[in-house]
Amino acid sequence: STIDPTLPPLHPSFSPPKTSPTGSEDSPNLKKIIAHLNLQPHIEGGYFVETDRDPLLIPSPFAPTTETPSTANPSPTRAGTAAATAGETRHASTSIHYLLTPSQPLGAFHRNRGRTIHTLHHGRGRYVIIHADEIASPSCAKGYGGPSDLAESERWVGKARVETFVVGSDVLRGERVQWIVEGGKYKASFLLADDAEGGRESGGLLISETVVPGFEYGDHDFLRGERLGELVGMEQAGEMGWLLRE
Ligand code: GUN
Numbered sequence: 166s167t168i169d170p171t172l173p174p175l176h177p178s179f180s181p182p183k184t185s186p187t188g189s190e191d192s193p194n195l196k197k198i199i200a201h202l203n204l205q206p207h208i209e210g211g212y213f214v215e216t217d218r219d220p221l222l223i224p225s226p227f228a229p230t231t232e233t234p235s236t237a238n239p240s241p242t243r244a245g246t247a248a249a250t251a252g253e254t255r256h257a258s259t260s261i262h263y264l265l266t267p268s269q270p271l272g273a274f275h276r277n278r279g280r281t282i283h284t285l286h287h288g289r290g291r292y293v294i295i296h297a298d299e300i301a302s303p304s305c306a307k308g309y310g311g312p313s314d315l316a317e318s319e320r321w322v323g324k325a326r327v328e329t330f331v332v333g334s335d336v337l338r339g340e341r342v343q344w345i346v347e348g349g350k351y352k353a354s355f356l357l358a359d360d361a362e363g364g365r366e367s368g369g370l371l372i373s374e375t376v377v378p379g380f381e382y383g384d385h386d387f388l389r390g391e392r393l394g395e396l397v398g399m400e401q402a403g404e405m406g407w408l409l410r411e
Pocket of ligand 1: 209259261
């Protein structure tokens with residue numbers, strides 16, 4: 166196995182809905198925030214509202230696809246390549262608020278073609294990034310042990326580099342208040358307790374995300390179990406399966 170034993174396990178601190186059918190309750194305050202910001206359920210899990218869509222239209226930098234991203238050839242050039250665009254355009258950027266709560270504690274693995282800039286408002290969570298756009302050749306797939314501490318780490322799992330980090334306001338512990346996820350990476354996130362000791366119940370993880378160029382459903386796809394198995398191996402895929410959309 167190529168797993169760095171010093172890594173924290175990829176387990177949730179709030180049971181995902183799958184293993185906890187009754188789920189956890191959101192506080193009255195969280196319910197007020199959801200209503201006040203007009204947040205809607207997101208297909209990834211959690212809640213969101215689009216807060217900005219730049220009216221400026223730019224030529225799409227992405228290679229045109231006739232297929233949906235889930236069936237398109239996931240070649241390394243798929244995202245981020247300046248490609249001839251058959252008249253396709255994108256809004257220059259879009260922004261959303263995104264909220265995870267005790268009853269909606271998981272943002273399931275998915276990817277976008279655009280680059281996403283995230284900013285913390287409050288709460289804590291863990292991000293898991295699968296760098297599926299930089300698949301290792303077998304020779305470099307063994308035993309990579311990147312920097313690892315409690316807040317963040319990175320390792321090769323199967324054929325893929327898997328990165329995980331904590332977002333939160335305790336920057337002195339290595340928590341991030343701003344984080345970037347490039348297009349083409351699979352991303353999942355889940356709620357953590359508000360403090361590192363796990364003592365305080367979560368009042369939710371509220372962030373903003375800006376996608377460049379702007380979000381379109383056609384640029385978005387979910388990671389499926391089969392592909393997760395190809396990327397990280399069947400055993401790890403079983404361990405990480407709770408991060409997939411049901
Ligand atoms: N509509 C559904 N999901 C999203 C998203 O992640 N971002 C934006 N801007 N709109 C969406």
